[in-house]
Structures are given as C-alpha cells and as structure tokens.
Amino acid sequence: MLLHEAAHALAHVRDIKDTSRQGRWHNAKFKALAEQLEIEVTKDPRIGWSPTTIPASTREQYAEVIAELGRVLRLHRSVEIGGGKEKKPSPPPCVCECGRKIRVSPTVLAAGPITCGVCGTEFTTEPGDETADEQENT
Numbered sequence: 001m002l003l004h005e006a007a008h009a010l011a012h013v014r015d016i017k018d019t020s021r022q023g024r025w026h027n028a029k030f031k032a033l034a035e036q037l038e039i040e041v042t043k044d045p046r047i048g049w050s051p052t053t054i055p056a057s058t059r060e061q062y063a064e065v066i067a068e069l070g071r072v073l074r075l076h077r078s079v080e081i082g083g084g085k086e087k088k089p090s091p092p093p094c095v096c097e098c099g100r101k102i103r104v105s106p107t108v109l110a111a112g113p114i115t116c117g118v119c120g121t122e123f124t125t126e127p128g129d130e131t132a133d134e135q136e137n138t
Helices: 001-012 028-036 058-062 061-084 106-111 130-136
Strands: 093-095 101-103
Touching: 058 061, 093 130
Parallel strands: none
Antiparallel strands: 093 101
C-alpha cells in the first residue's frame, strides 16, 4: 500500500527509526506516523504495527491523488513495455523447396548460400518480398 510506504518515507525524512529486525518489526513510532497519514494500523505479533488499512474517509481524501497515480503508472508501464522505440522489422523469411522457413539477417544471407539439410536446396527470400529485394540491391 502506498500510504504504508509513505509512512516509512516520512520516518526517513524525519530521521525516525520506525522498524527493527532488518525492517520487519514496525514499532509504535511507525504506528504514529501512519496515523498522521490517516491510515489505520493494527498490531501483528510477528511484524508489529505493520498491517494497515485505509478508512473510507481517507480513501475519499486521497481519491484524486490515487486516480492520478493510477493514470501515471499505466502510462509509465505502457512506455516501459513498448520501450518507447519503434521496433525494427524482422528480416524476411527465407524458404527452401521443401517449404522450411528460416530468418537470417541480410548480411548473413548476402555472405553466401544457406543449404537446407532436408531437401538440399538453397534457402532464398520469398518471391514478392520487396524488403528482401531492396536489401539485396543495396
């Protein structure tokens, strides 16, 4: 939950030690900080004051911020997934007489014939593939 992490951030900027046991045990100082952010905290016997919930009033108070964060995170993920770059087209498939297909870079194809181990014929670019013709002519 973001508000749980916000309470930790608040502790950090205020130089307050809010956890122990390698950050697993949340102490009463964490509870107080979380309550300042208007989230409810309950005590767990293993991890201290860590379990947090958002009351309806807090949810309403942060509704616009949560919606904006959701929009920005979706935008970030779409850029991250797409990489923000156009993908290079993959090389054209090459085929042999028995119908097997392979893809190799234009430079590998230009270096010399590639022979099919099944039918013994040379792999060539598929007829009508303009990009292959352009690459052969360059």
